[in-house]
Amino acid sequence: MSGSGSLDLPAGRPRQDRQAVTRRPVLGRTVPSRALLPWAAGPAWFIAALVTWRWPDADDFPDTNQLAALFLAAGLGLTAAAALRRLSARAPWAIALGLGFTAWEIAQAKLLWLPRPFFGTPQDLLDVFLTDWKRLGDSLLHSLGLLAVGYGIGAALGVAIGVGLGRSLRFRYWVRPLIRLIGPLPPVALLPLAFVLIPSGRLASEALLALAACFPTTILTWSGVAAVDPAYYDVARTMGARNRFLVLRVALPAAMPQIFVGLFMGLGVSFATLVVAEMLGVKSGLGFYMQWAQGWAAYPNMYAALLVMSLMCTGLVTLLFKVRDRVLSWQKDGLKW
Amino acid sequence: MVTTPTRTAHPLGLELDHIDHGYMIGGAFTPVLDDISLTIAPGEFVALLGPSGCGKSTLLRLIAGLEPPHGGTILAEGTPITGPGPDRIVMFQDPTLYPWRTVRGNVALGHDIAGRKDPASVDAAIELVGLKSFERAWPHQLSGGMAQRAALARALVNDPRVLILDEPLGKLDSLTRLTMQTELHRLWRDRGFTAIMVTHDVEEALLLATRIIVFSPRPARIIGDLPIDLPPHRHRDDPRLLDLRKNILVQLGHSADW
Ligand SMILES: Nc1ncnc2c1ncn2[C@@H]1O[C@H](COP(=O)(O)OP(=O)(O)OP(=O)(O)O)[C@@H](O)[C@H]1O
Ligand SMILES: [Mg+2]
Numbered sequence: 001m002s003g004s005g006s007l008d009l010p011a012g013r014p015r016q017d018r019q020a021v022t023r024r025p026v027l028g029r030t031v032p033s034r035a036l037l038p039w040a041a042g043p044a045w046f047i048a049a050l051v052t053w054r055w056p057d058a059d060d061f062p063d064t065n066q067l068a069a070l071f072l073a074a075g076l077g078l079t080a081a082a083a084l085r086r087l088s089a090r091a092p093w094a095i096a097l098g099l100g101f102t103a104w105e106i107a108q109a110k111l112l113w114l115p116r117p118f119f120g121t122p123q124d125l126l127d128v129f130l131t132d133w134k135r136l137g138d139s140l141l142h143s144l145g146l147l148a149v150g151y152g153i154g155a156a157l158g159v160a161i162g163v164g165l166g167r168s169l170r171f172r173y174w175v176r177p178l179i180r181l182i183g184p185l186p187p188v189a190l191l192p193l194a195f196v197l198i199p200s201g202r203l204a205s206e207a208l209l210a211l212a213a214c215f216p217t218t219i220l221t222w223s224g225v226a227a228v229d230p231a232y233y234d235v236a237r238t239m240g241a242r243n244r245f246l247v248l249r250v251a252l253p254a255a256m257p258q259i260f261v262g263l264f265m266g267l268g269v270s271f272a273t274l275v276v277a278e279m280l281g282v283k284s285g286l287g288f289y290m291q292w293a294q295g296w297a298a299y300p301n302m303y304a305a306l307l308v309m310s311l312m313c314t315g316l317v318t319l320l321f322k323v324r325d326r327v328l329s330w331q332k333d334g335l336k337w
Numbered sequence: 338m339v340t341t342p343t344r345t346a347h348p349l350g351l352e353l354d355h356i357d358h359g360y361m362i363g364g365a366f367t368p369v370l371d372d373i374s375l376t377i378a379p380g381e382f383v384a385l386l387g388p389s390g391c392g393k394s395t396l397l398r399l400i401a402g403l404e405p406p407h408g409g410t411i412l413a414e415g416t417p418i419t420g421p422g423p424d425r426i427v428m429f430q431d432p433t434l435y436p437w438r439t440v441r442g443n444v445a446l447g448h449d450i451a452g453r454k455d456p457a458s459v460d461a462a463i464e465l466v467g468l469k470s471f472e473r474a475w476p477h478q479l480s481g482g483m484a485q486r487a488a489l490a491r492a493l494v495n496d497p498r499v500l501i502l503d504e505p506l507g508k509l510d511s512l513t514r515l516t517m518q519t520e521l522h523r524l525w526r527d528r529g530f531t532a533i534m535v536t537h538d539v540e541e542a543l544l545l546a547t548r549i550i551v552f553s554p555r556p557a558r559i560i561g562d563l564p565i566d567l568p569p570h571r572h573r574d575d576p577r578l579l580d581l582r583k584n585i586l587v588q589l590g591h592s593a594d595w
Contacts, residue, residue: 231433238401239447239495240423249449253437330437330475 037095038087042079044098045071052105052122058112062127070126071101117299124300125307132301136289140308143274143285146202147316150209151270155263158214159252162221162262166228166255167247179218187212187273195281205277212273216265224258225251257331260324267320271313286312348379348531349413349424349498351400357408358395359556369395370406371556382525382532384542386585387552393535394430396557397501400533401427413499423451426497428505430535432484434476440487441472447495455494462490465520467513481508486517493524500525502534506541518544526569539585543578544571551588561588 049071057064078094081087087094101122107113109121129136161179164171187208198204232250241250252259278287286309293301358370369392377383385393399406402421411418413425426447434443445459463472466486476484485508492500505521506514522545525532536542542549543565551561563585567577 229433231429231431232435234403234421234427235429235433235435236446236450237403237421238423238425238427239450240421241450245450250435253435256437330477332477
């Protein structure tokens, strides 16, 4: 943010001048708003709480008072954060969310602008979490378990196959045709077959998830290993390195940036496969919950499950980014998630 | 100055017997080395001089065992070289540091490969090239000359019997270069390894080497083989050096009155 002050200056000024000016507090114009903005986050949520609590609902909605209390708590929390100066960068988002909830509350709970079963109110959503949290949590755990096993195996296999393709001619001769045949197939297409061949629905889903994660990881690991500068091998070989060292300590770390791209893509395909597998196969997990909710026209439950699922997915992606930032701390720059 | 542990190295003698080599470039075979025969005695310091692109680095690759020559044999102590080995350590023309290892990790590479723990020698090598305060830096945080010095340290920790240097000091400023030349010379005398060094700097070759080989333009043939019979402590202004310098420059194609 601090550099943005220089952009406000008229163009064509001498460069030296410009730098001198940025160092002086010309930012003064923006300083008050930056200091005050965090203090506006709490009130935005207080407004949401007040509207929810005092404005009578258009219909008989559940948990209106609990929702108001929740908004109030959020407002108090944000005010505390502002006081502790922990809110500077996120303040605009906190304000926007508070106002957004207010708008949603007014439009749907108070004025009922949109047809009800399809479009819920904030309290409908809250009600799902209050009454059905056990089943939601259970579904989340099921999904996570399925992902952990399937994605874990698929990713590990993908790295191994990719390294094999990149380093061994004979391995490449036999495996490449198989990869080319099976790899591009959407894993979902194998779903019916998997459920016929593998008696346990859970096992079948895990196998599909592994397949989903495996292909992108394989391809990108392969391309990463193939692109390793041969000079890196020369350096290690003149010092007496054997194949094991060349693979584990030269090829793998050198290909790591590419491998992580593959792991991200594999994770994405795994999410897609997970949902379909749960809807059609394992009869548990968030995908199944969503399908069940849709079948019973329990739309708030569907939204709740959707929210949980998106939090799960983004959480896992964030986790992978954290791991990547650690492993690739030697890189000059990297995408920030 | 840092004291490096003096070891009784057994320098390796090399015998290059009618070496031919070449590459396919753009569909056509390009000869690079033409009938190179050369015997290097254990403990010699040989400097290789020749025009750019003539095949000096290629010859070093063959001696290192990274590629087999198309024709001829290379013997080390009478046995043919069939592959690379830690007795012949190369410092390549490009530093090729591993970007995922810190400077210290790069210097310790040879120890990691050999499964040896010897942090003291890593310390000594890093200090020798003056990178003590950068040992935890990543390679992308180094300047070109610093990377080259790190690569030199990485080669030195291995205690080689032959040290193969491809323009080891090419990217250094003239002052650092003088210091590194002195250090290199001292190391060679203390440890007694055989040294083979490619350089474009005739003066550097004259100061360090016991023998200078001059190559023709590609395909490289040996056109000059000059023993430098001067005491190890040489002075830059020694008139004998100036004479030799003129002589070599003429062989490299410069006119004598330069
Ligand atoms: N891997 C390779 N594939 C094809 N051609 C090569 C290869 N390596 C070297 N050459 C060719 O061999 C010739 C000699 O190259 P080399 O690197 O040995 O030269 P050099 O004497 O070290 O030059 P310089 O002093 O510029 O480093 C060049 O013409 C180059 O094009
Ligand atoms: Mg070269």
